[in-house]
Amino acid sequence: MLVLRILGWLAVLGLVAGAGFWVLTMPRGLSAETLAAMPPGDAARGESIFWVGGCASCHAAAGAKENDRLKLGGGRVLATEFGNFAPPNISPDPEHGIGNWTAADFANSMLKGIGPGGEHLYPAFPYASYTRMELGDVADLWAYMQTLPPIPETAAAQTDLRFPFNIRRGVGLWKLAFLDDSPAVTIADASPEVLRGQYLSEGPGHCGECHTPRNFAGAVDTSRWLAGAPNPEGKGRIPNITPGGPVGDWSLADMVYFYQTGFDPDFDAVGGSMVDVQENLAMLPDDDLHAIAAYLAAVPPQASAPAAR
Ligand code: HEC
Ligand code: HEC
Structure with a gap:
């Protein structure tokens, strides 16, 4: 009977799709050699x-x-x-x-x-x-x-x-x-200090997780790296920290001072979820903070999103 045949094929298709899902979603850990x-x-x-x-x-x-x-x-x-x-x-x-x-x-x-x-x-x-x-x-x-x-x-x-x-x-x-372990942005002629800052910021420092907008699936959009993003806490936006945003006017010393003390060049105190981040950064050696600042000054500039949300 045709109906049974169709049902049979649908069952086979379902199994294939299920098996495909199972294979595609298999956890892939680090290799034994690594x-x-x-x-x-x-x-x-x-x-x-x-x-x-x-x-x-x-x-x-x-x-x-x-x-x-x-x-x-x-x-x-x-x-x-x-x-x-x-x-x-x-x-x-x-x-x-x-x-x-x-x-x-x-x-x-x-x-x-x-x-x-x-x-x-x-x-x-x-x-x-x-x-x-x-x-x-x-x-x-x-x-x-x-x-x-x-x-x-x-x-x-x-x-x-x-x-x-x-x-x-x-x-x-x-x-x-x-999931991709390649660098988020390419910086031409990066100095060793900028590369160190890139590693700290894009890897362990995970700055992009808050400062970069996300796509429909909740993954960061590297084409708008550090351009600023809606604030998941609800109020306002997380700022653009590329040279195209307000920090474009800060000196490297201003930036390091901000990480150490939580004060920006206008002596406004840091707020929101950056408070914890700044307290953590203040524990780092000065040369690491300088490297993070040098990296931010070297990332491709991005325009800030309009103020309305
Ligand atoms: C932005 C928040 C956030 C930060 C920052 C964070 N974690 Fe987590 N972590 C989570 C959440 C949420 C889970 C649970 C994930 C899940 O349920 O699958 C988790 C899970 C884990 C787990 C798995 C634990 C388990 O019992 O399965 C480990 C290990 C871990 N984190 C270590 C760390 C370490 C080390 C750091 C710092 C380098 C860190 N996390 C930073 C949010 C965070
Ligand atoms: C948990 C989310 C989160 C993470 C992670 C994070 N930030 Fe922030 N950041 C914020 C928020 C929110 C603000 C706005 C703070 C405020 O309103 O005072 C901010 C502000 C800043 C500012 C000031 C910008 C301005 O225009 O005043 C700088 C600079 C900055 N962050 C750098 C970094 C760097 C570098 C990292 C990674 C080492 C990082 N942030 C990681 C949430 C985050």
Whole structure:
């Protein structure tokens, strides 16, 4: 019967589509050779990676100051159009945190967005930037994180997303399309200092995650790199930080002073989600801050979006 035949074909097509989805969304971790070449970490070097990486901004309690920023028990909620993301406990507690992970598990999470069970992690964890990090820096960061206090509690908040975003496997398709460890922009004749700043800003510093507009799928639009973006917290816009925006008038010294103190050249204090970022940047050595400033002065200028939102 024709109907049965059609149904039969539809079932076959469904299986093929399902198998295709399954294959396309398969987690692809770091290769065994890469992991074998992972150097032992140096905790002292890892401290500055921790601060430029901004881990405390999401994994420490909201409003945490001073030493409380080293308590990575989770508990915040990041509200987005896809639903609420809850950064988990990543303290060295073996039961409630990630204390029983291996260095390889950690490298796969930072560079490939894959958890130890092979599950895809959501890119609200900014591994789309961290994927540009050097393996040695990831090893140093891991060594440093072992020195932080274990927090023996599960994070209070839980991730809660709308369908279809609640299907973790689907993140595999997002990664196929958007996970890319090449530089976000090309800078002609970049000095070693600018290249260092590019690495810090596009990799661990993940500046583009807030300062660059996103496409329909929530991936940053590198053609408008650092051009400014709507503020997910609701009010106003996150500023354009290319030479085409207001910071085009700042000197390198103004920029470094802003990172160290939170004051811009008009002596206005930094606000919003940049407060945590600035407190983290203030922990970095001066030459790293100078490199980030030199990079921002060298990125392709972008026009700011009109003020209306
Ligand atoms: C913008 C917020 C944000 C920042 C910054 C951030 N994370 Fe996360 N992180 C998250 C979220 C959200 C998740 C949960 C992702 C998920 O559920 O798939 C997560 C998950 C993780 C996981 C997986 C934990 C698990 O139990 O599966 C690790 C490891 C991790 N982050 C480490 C870090 C480190 C190290 C840094 C700093 C270099 C960092 N994160 C910075 C938001 C963030
Ligand atoms: C979590 C989101 C977030 C991240 C990550 C982030 N910023 Fe910002 N940034 C902001 C917001 C929001 C503002 C506006 C602050 C205000 O209103 O005072 C801002 C402001 C700034 C300014 C001042 C611009 C002006 O016109 O006054 C500079 C410079 C800046 N950011 C540089 C950086 C650099 C460099 C990085 C990466 C190391 C970075 N930001 C990462 C959210 C972020």
